[in-house]
Amino acid sequence: MNFTHLFYFKTIAESESMTEAAKKLHVSQPALSKILKQLEDELTVSLFERKGRVLHLNSKGNYYLKIVNTIFKELEEGKKNLVEMALEEEKHLSFGTPSSRLLEPLFSDYVRESAEKRTFSIKHLSNQQAIKDKLLSQEIDFGLFYYPVHHPEIESQLLWTEEILLAVPPEHKLANRKSIKLTEVKDEPFVAISNDFSFGKITRDICLSAGFIPNIQFEMESFDFTIHLVNEGHGITLIPNTWKNLLTNTMPTFLKIEEPKCERMIWLLWHKKNNDPEKITEFYEFAKKNLNKD
The missing domain is CATH 3.40.190.290 (D-Maltodextrin-Binding Protein; domain 2)
Structure with a gap:
């Protein structure tokens, strides 16, 4: 038994069709049927009842699906927590901008003056839509661009x-x-x-x-x-x-x-519901103080 077999079982159960599950998983139907047979043999029980072309979980299958769903939920939650722990430990700041030159006047002063030891990453994003998408998905903490972003979830402040x-x-x-x-x-x-x-x-x-x-x-x-x-x-x-x-x-x-x-104009952009509002506020206040020229 491995996690791939468990995922295949979960997909079959949710699809209630071997044909549909095979399409979703991009495997052949005979190969998928073989994997399900191997899983049932290993568990020594049957998990499905077939009614025409539709597969229904039997009582044992329903019980096992609850366990499998819990396993995958815990794995996903564990992955999310590990990522959040790593970001918290590193105090990471990520930026999206069409030119890293927009950050050059700020970086050395911020690194020197910040009370937190932070790491940084800069993504080259050549247009406003790319920055907007990365902010909404929270793949970056800040965007720097020449125009504000008009979206209810994004804050735009002129620097x-x-x-x-x-x-x-x-x-x-x-x-x-x-x-x-x-x-x-x-x-x-x-x-x-x-x-x-x-x-x-x-x-x-x-x-x-x-x-x-x-x-x-x-x-x-x-x-x-x-x-x-x-x-x-x-x-x-x-x-x-x-x-x-x-x-x-x-x-x-x-x-x-x-x-x-x-x-x-140079605008600083960020998601209003960033996962770490404290670092957002700290960086914005520093940027406003140091880069608000003329």
């Missing part, structure tokens, strides 16, 4: 807003300017992050708000290569202000945008 700049090649005709109106570059070639990524959509939305569709010559998935192409004179691009501080090689020229207002 900070970040200025978006225009990057132009060093030899560009506008490189000696400190600021521009975005309409001044409506005919310029753009090097843009792919629309599959959140900032790609932000780039396009900003241009549309300025009254034009960007002339995208290069669409990239790599931020570093985007900046490289701009620096080499192949186009211009929009860039979050904090990203320019991460550049280490020769940089393009960065201009402030007078209009339209160019910024992105």
Whole structure:
């Protein structure tokens, strides 16, 4: 006897049909019948009565199903408790975000100042729906994204807003300017992050708000290569202000945008009924204090 045989018996009992049970278990009907026969032989009793094509548990089968259900319930409960114990012991915090750069200003300070020794994991989730789904299933504790999530079970709190700049090649005709109106570059070639990524959509939305569709010559998935192409004179691009501080090689020229207002919002998202509300509150209060800029 093994747990697979018990699970097969449970499925047959719930289906009341060998054919339906075989379909659910993705095994052949003869193989399933053989396993049931082996189980009954081992128990030395018959568990079912057949009425036409329908299988009904007899009194011994009903008794045995209660025991089997209890076993599987206890196993599932034990698994859940072990996971919760492990998370409690580790004080784990999990995040979902389109860019780990959104967490870089926070991590070192939080690890240094937090009274709890925590572990962390970060899932790369490129869009809002993916973050929403992971929050609702509580596969992550927090999401960081550029828009709030409108759902009754999810809390959205604005952490900070970040200025978006225009990057132009060093030899560009506008490189000696400190600021521009975005309409001044409506005919310029753009090097843009792919629309599959959140900032790609932000780039396009900003241009549309300025009254034009960007002339995208290069669409990239790599931020570093985007900046490289701009620096080499192949186009211009929009860039979050904090990203320019991460550049280490020769940089393009960065201009402030007078209009339209160019910024992105960073929202912290979490499930209102998280299994560990204490750590949620602690992290949110810390994040609000340390990342609420401007």
